[in-house]
Amino acid sequence: xxxxxxxxxxxxxxxxxxxxxxxxxxxxxxxxxxxxxxxxxxxxxxxxxxxxxxxxxxxxxxxxxxxxxxxxxxxxxxxxxxxxxxxxxxxxxxxxxxxxxxxxxxxxxxxxxxxxxxxxxxxxxxxxxxxxxxxxxxxxxxxxxxxxxxxxxxxxxxxxxxxxxxxxxxxxxxxxxxxxxxxxxxxxxxxxxxxxxxxxxxxxxxxxxxxxxxxxxxxxxxxxxxxxxxxxxxxxxxxxxxxxxxxxxxxxxxxxxxxxxxxxxxxxxxxxxxxxxxxxxxxxxxxxxxxxxxxxxxxxxxxxxxxxxxxxxxxxxxxxxxxxxxxxxxxxxxxxxxxxxxxxxxxx
Amino acid sequence: xxxxxxxxxxxxxxxxxxxxxxxxxxxxxxxxxxxxxxxxxxxxxxxxxxxxxxxxxxxxxxxxxxxxxxxxxxxxxxxxxxxxxxxxxxxxxxxxxxxxxxxxxxxxxxxxxxxxxxxxxxxxxxxxxxxxxxxxxxxxxxxxxxxxxxxxxxxxxxxxxxxxxxxxxxxxxxxxxxxxxxxxxxxxxxxxxxxxxxxxxxxxxxxxxxxxxxxxxxxxxxxxxxxxxxxxxxxxxxxxxxxxxxxxxxxxxxxxxxxxxxxxxxxxxxxxxxxxxxxxxxxxxxxxxxxxxxxxxxxxxxxxxxxxxxxxxxxxxxxxxxxxxxxxxxxxxxxxxxxxxxxxxxxx
DNA sequence: TTGTAAGCGTTATCAC
DNA sequence: GTGATAACGCTTACAA
Numbered sequence: 001x002x003x004x005x006x007x008x009x010x011x012x013x014x015x016x017x018x019x020x021x022x023x024x025x026x027x028x029x030x031x032x033x034x035x036x037x038x039x040x041x042x043x044x045x046x047x048x049x050x051x052x053x054x055x056x057x058x059x060x061x062x063x064x065x066x067x068x069x070x071x072x073x074x075x076x077x078x079x080x081x082x083x084x085x086x087x088x089x090x091x092x093x094x095x096x097x098x099x100x101x102x103x104x105x106x107x108x109x110x111x112x113x114x115x116x117x118x119x120x121x122x123x124x125x126x127x128x129x130x131x132x133x134x135x136x137x138x139x140x141x142x143x144x145x146x147x148x149x150x151x152x153x154x155x156x157x158x159x160x161x162x163x164x165x166x167x168x169x170x171x172x173x174x175x176x177x178x179x180x181x182x183x184x185x186x187x188x189x190x191x192x193x194x195x196x197x198x199x200x201x202x203x204x205x206x207x208x209x210x211x212x213x214x215x216x217x218x219x220x221x222x223x224x225x226x227x228x229x230x231x232x233x234x235x236x237x238x239x240x241x242x243x244x245x246x247x248x249x250x251x252x253x254x255x256x257x258x259x260x261x262x263x264x265x266x267x268x269x270x271x272x273x274x275x276x277x278x279x280x281x282x283x284x285x286x287x288x289x290x291x292x293x294x295x296x297x298x299x300x301x302x303x304x305x306x307x308x309x310x311x312x313x314x315x316x317x318x319x320x321x322x323x324x325x326x327x328x329x330x331x332x333x334x335x336x337x338x339x340x341x342x343x344x345x346x347x348x
Numbered sequence: 349x350x351x352x353x354x355x356x357x358x359x360x361x362x363x364x365x366x367x368x369x370x371x372x373x374x375x376x377x378x379x380x381x382x383x384x385x386x387x388x389x390x391x392x393x394x395x396x397x398x399x400x401x402x403x404x405x406x407x408x409x410x411x412x413x414x415x416x417x418x419x420x421x422x423x424x425x426x427x428x429x430x431x432x433x434x435x436x437x438x439x440x441x442x443x444x445x446x447x448x449x450x451x452x453x454x455x456x457x458x459x460x461x462x463x464x465x466x467x468x469x470x471x472x473x474x475x476x477x478x479x480x481x482x483x484x485x486x487x488x489x490x491x492x493x494x495x496x497x498x499x500x501x502x503x504x505x506x507x508x509x510x511x512x513x514x515x516x517x518x519x520x521x522x523x524x525x526x527x528x529x530x531x532x533x534x535x536x537x538x539x540x541x542x543x544x545x546x547x548x549x550x551x552x553x554x555x556x557x558x559x560x561x562x563x564x565x566x567x568x569x570x571x572x573x574x575x576x577x578x579x580x581x582x583x584x585x586x587x588x589x590x591x592x593x594x595x596x597x598x599x600x601x602x603x604x605x606x607x608x609x610x611x612x613x614x615x616x617x618x619x620x621x622x623x624x625x626x627x628x629x630x631x632x633x634x635x636x637x638x639x640x641x642x643x644x645x646x647x648x649x650x651x652x653x654x655x656x657x658x659x660x661x662x663x664x665x666x667x668x669x670x671x672x673x674x675x676x677x678x679x680x681x682x683x684x685x686x687x688x689x690x691x692x693x694x695x696x
Numbered sequence: 697t698t699g700t701a702a703g704c705g706t707t708a709t710c711a712c
Numbered sequence: 713g714t715g716a717t718a719a720c721g722c723t724t725a726c727a728a
Contacts, residue, residue: 007491050490052463052466052467052491053467054408054469055404055407055413055467055468055469056403056404056405056407056408056413056469057404057408059403059404059407060402060404060405060408065403065404065468066468067447067468074433075423075429075430075432075433075436076429076430076433078426078429081423081424081426081429081432081433082423082424084423084429084448085422085423085424085429085450088423088448088449088450089450089452092449092450092461092464097447097448097449097464097465097468098447098448098449099415099445099446099447099448100432100436100445100446100447100448101436101440101445101446102433102436102437102440113440115400116440116445117445118400119400119401119402119403120403120413120414120415120445121402121403121404142355142398143355143400228631228632228635254632257632257635257636258635260636261635261636264636264638283576284576284602284605284632284633285632285636287576287605287606287609288605288608288609288612288633288636288637289636290612
């Protein structure tokens with residue numbers, strides 16, 4: 001393989017192999033459609049010229065980019081990074097490359113970057129969550145773009161999606177704590193605007209409590225962006241209440257870790273004085289604070305299923321529009337409420 | 349904005365605006381080059397047709413994809429996810445989209461996915477680390493692909509890069525522990541094959557110790573893949589030695605957390621009986637184990653600088669070939685070696 | 697300032 | 713099986 005001045009193109013290969021460009025293209029795309037002899041000649045020519053197909057030209061002519069777009073909130077959060085990683089791996093295995101964009105929880109940015117991806121040319125799109133600007137859905141509809149929503153389930157049934165039932169997960173987690181005897185609940189939630197995951201989790205907690213006739217008072221719900229600092233601040237505020245909660249449900253792992261850190265700072269023992277629970281990916285956190293009870297979301301499977309779903313659409317296979325993935329409650333130690341004496345001490 | 353049967357193209361816009369396709373193209377690319385009146389007509393037409401440019405066609409004609417490729421080991425590791433996130437954000441702000449690929453620490457896969465990115469069409473490439481298959485560098489050279497290496501510094505001076513001096517970081521961390529009085533060192537390193545980051549860190553520890561006449565015995569060095577389990581196993585093995593170390597240097601944050609978790613399991617107190625230190629992004633870990641001393645690598649800045657470096661190349665600006673980013677030693681509590689009595693107890 | 701028209705490097709539809 | 717050749721949708725000299 002020499003190093004020519006300019007990148008070889010299809011016609012160069014054709015000339016060297018003494019065939020037409022059509023044959024070279026066929027030899028590359030459908031090798032079984034050309035005679036073994038010519039195939040070999042073409043392959044030799046390709047090798048000796050170091051020929052690499054020009055993606056844009058190929059995309060223009062074939063109307064296929066073999067590229068999939070993914071729009072996620074951020075990669076700063078390990079949970080989204082993991083999902084994205086799984087997507088990338090699955091698509092790569094199928095011969096697709098991933099075009100990535102983040103919107104940082106900003107709906108307008110999401111529309112903008114999605115448009116950019118479509119413009120750049122993608123065969124399909126993976127979106128995170130179900131709450132999106134109508135304009136975005138309109139774009140997809142207009143361009144007939146295959147897509148799949150992930151993480152949450154679309155209740156309207158209009159959109160293909162593969163995800164988790166966040167409300168049910170919250171229900172499960174809350175019921176567990178109720179069974180343990182907790183009655184004083186609070187929640188440090190993620191920002192619920194444009195985020196049905198955060199919303200569903202909060203709602204799930206509310207619903208589980210309501211079923212037992214317990215209300216989640218306004219001062220017991222704190223809504224903050226996902227960050228360690230938010231977890232700290234949230235917990236501090238909650239414990240400053242006249243009646244501090246015995247169970248603090250955190251919207252995700254980062255918030256939970258922040259909350260635990262703040263407990264350490266304040267000298268509040270976990271889980272003896274307060275149970276901290278959370279959602280999402282908590283291996284690291286739970287390793288360091290064994291008392292932590294969480295709902296685990298299998299992000300690897302999510303990425304795989306979502307990618308497979310989109311690939312199936314692209315190859316014209318029929319697929320269930322909606323696919324729910326099971327989540328897992330991880331109880332790692334006691335989550336029982338503190339004894340009366342401890343509670344009183346915490347209240348001081 | 350109506351919803352036409354087929355996607356509008358440039359010629360449709362031209363017809364509606366009663367101008368030529370050339371003018372539409374100009375109105376889109378260099379708005380200041382067309383008369384305000386025509387510009388407005390074109391923009392109206394674009395809007396009313398819901399026109400979105402066809403990226404492949406644009407790329408074919410202009411020889412620019414406005415797409416940057418990034419090849420990272422994995423997104424499973426928060427540190428790489430953060431860097432990738434920073435890259436994505438910076439490129440997005442400059443009008444570039446990110447094509448992402450992972451190689452999972454496999455050199456052959458790296459060559460394969462890089463080739464795929466080039467074929468797909470990218471204007472530039474970001475690579476993580478300096479150790480790459482010669483074949484990969486050959487590809488870049490042949491196609492004159494602008495690129496930048498990140499995270500590490502290229503000692504040969506041949507490649508544009510922006511990164512950290514991993515060896516110096518290890519030197520700094522080790523010297524700190526030496527000053528604290530530690531003499532019994534061990535290291536749980538990442539796999540050093542094709543990974544100059546892991547290699548440089550291990551070497552840095554070795555060099556710092558050698559300067560004081562201390563050797564890192566073979567049984568005091570454990571090389572494992574980056575995972576919590578590795579950290580656990582590594583620590584367990586090290587502490588089972590006849591003479592357990594008082595300072596365990598971990599190749600990255602995940603290993604350090606695993607090591608700390610194992611200390612908890614074994615009932616070894618950190619940092620009273622053993623100091624655990626590490627590299628990389630440790631906010632979460634250090635929050636939960638305040639004694640942890642680490643070297644922090646500013647991944648955000650890394651992504652920004654790396655992206656800026658590549659963008660500068662693309663716009664023909666001159667840039668320093670090599671750029672080193674400072675790292676920061678984070679001492680969060682005592683790292684002093686255990687007293688003799690404690691040491692003896694740990695040895696039992 | 698605007699229009700004409702020649703590519704850009706493939707794929708795909710035909711004939712042969 | 714293979715070869716001409718017309719798209720594919722846009723950019724960009726060059727001309728007007």
